[in-house]
Amino acid sequence: MTTDRPIPGSAHDAPRPHEQTPARPRRGWRRLATLALAAAPLAFASPAAAAPGDANCTPDAVACVAVLVLDADNNRIPDVRATISGDGFSVDVVTSADAVTSVEAPGPGEYTVTLDPATLPADKQLPAGAPSSATVTGQVGSTARAAFRVGEGAQAPEQTATPSDTTTSATGDNAGGSGADESVGQTPEGDASTRDLTLGQVWQQVGSGLRFGLLLALASIGLNLVFGTTGLSNFAHGEQVTLGAAVAFLAIHSWGLAVWIALPVTLVLCGATGWLQDAAIWRPLRKRGTPVMQAMIVTIGLSIALQFLIQMLIGGRSLRVISGNPQPVHLAGITLSRSSWISMAIAAVCIAGIAWWLTRTRIGRATRAVSDNPALAAATGINPNTIIRVVWVMATTFAGLSGILVAISFGSFNWSLGLQLLLLMFAAVTLGGLGTAFGALVGSILIGLVVELSNLVIPSDLRYASALVILILVLLVRPQGILGRRERIG
Known part of the structure; x- marks a missing residue:
């Protein structure tokens, strides 16, 4: 035996x-x-909800939500206030000209990014009829970015995709974060069957x-x-x-x-x-x-x-x-x-x-x-x-x-x-x-x-x-x- x-x-x-x-x-x-x-159920138990992080979230093991305010030449517009809310939390952020402003979300889910139009520069306003808010889907291991175009000649961001983040324009279209910082070594999340390997x-x-x-x-x-x-x-x-x-x-x-x-x-x-x-x-x-x-x-x-x-x-x-x-x-x-x-x-x-x-x-x-x-x-x-x-x-x-x-x-x-x-x-x-x-x-x-x-x-x-x-x-x-x-x- x-x-x-x-x-x-x-x-x-x-x-x-x-x-x-x-x-x-x-x-x-x-x-x-x-x-x-x-012990398997314990291993997959959801951790306690996390408080939002700082304004330079790294999407390695968390879900990040970012705000981009860009002019027609893809220049970042600083000092614009926005509110990121959803999934039981809300946080106010201020954009910067040096880096993409992002925060750590409590977890995967839908988040609404709302601009404060009063904080936009006088010559960099939202185009007529453009919404001041956008809804993005936060996922672990990626950055969901809400992009807003402002100023004369502003249009929706071009339709390009990056492998590590998801950018949503103010019109709700999915687009790549042109001019945005890229995250490192990540793969797209979501339904694997929809991706071409x-x-x-x-x-x-x-x-x-x-x-x-x-x-x-x-x-x-x-x-x-x-x-x-x-x-x-x-x-x-x-x-x-x-x-x-x-x-x-x-x-x-x-x-x-x-x-x-x-x-x-x-x-x-x-x-x-x-x-x-x-x-x-x-x-x-x-x-x-x-x-x-x-x-x-x-x-x-x-x-x-x-x-x-x-x-x-x-x-x-x-x-x-x-x-x-x-x-x-x-x-x-x-x-x-x-x-x-x-x-x-x-x-x-x-x-x-x-x-x-x-x-x-x-x-x-x-x-x-x-x-x-x-x-x-x-x-x-x-x-x-x-x-x-x-x-x-x-x-x-x-x-x-x-x-x-x-x-x-x-x-x-x-x-x-x-x-x-x-x-x-x-x-x-x-x-x-x-x-x-x-x-x-x-x-x-x-x-x-x-x-x-x-x-x-x-x-x-x-x-x-x-x-x-x-x-x-x-x-x-x-x-x-x-x-x-x-x-x-x-």
Whole structure:
């Protein structure tokens, strides 16, 4: 009789020592899958309504609404007041000659942009009969722009489309934002069946998928290392991702630290939370011989507690770790923001460092030994408790780094960031192989590609559901994952 338990290295059936976690359940992956599927509704739960953002919204993970007031020569008209309303909120904005004025909307929906004609220059009035308001459709990942032509010779904007935003003229026609700033690395939202796919769009989404996969891998590797050494599936790991972004935001904007100081401080604090959790919660539970299933329930309670704590720290709105508009960088036919390319490079270096640490260092090899068989590792002089403590610190540190890079790359974050990524992390580690760090990397890259490429053929709101489909198929077809191994029991 065989079952699937993906643990790196050879398998041994020696019992755990007294102070270690009891023998890992034979069907632990099935329990993990059950809890992951149960958590799926939480992963897709709508976050709390966000307050409108500042006047230079970046549409990476939010819906933006912009106002353009242009003359006949496409010059922006400054100091014109407008009101953006809809979906239960209303905000007043003032146009600028230097940049497109945009705000973060609470979510997808219809929004009405109304100009105040009294604030228009005397020689730049609306044409006779032209409406002073326009309705636009806000969508996550794009900027809906309401364009108004004023002055002598003003006409409706030309009918051109840009891949990352939607512009509506005062007459209600869809048009491209001529003369407007372009957002970076985005694809059009809406009904995927109405779009004509091109090779360029697919290649662009491949780049976005690699970005998402690398950032997801930073968090997933820590989740898998914890499972490999303790047998515990940590449902609070998503909140460690959010905590990294939240602490970085507070360090920069509340504590007044420079970016190059704030980020290392954030990582140290995130690592300290891992040390504290193991010292205060997980090691005492291991000493008591607490079964893994009960420990999983503790992680769910810890996850809920951390969610409320993070909301108390940063509130319910979307925030930016680093302010400023993204600078587009074109590389190998892919257009992403400069911060995205830098984040991808940092993630790749860190993942390579983890691989070197696991395979070339004494502590890394000890970690693999403990993951394979704690009792045998203890017999060779390795202290499993020390290794597990190191793993917890590493896992929370890299989860915090992942949260920082995700917030910077995608422009903003909110309290539910980790909750939304949790199911994707479980899908990634299940696909790659539970308990294997390299499996988490492979699974995360594949999940990132599938999530971004699926945006080309299904509505954007359903793209994360593709990860759940993959999770189910993997459990049915190859439960041990891509790099997992079968183990004989009984």
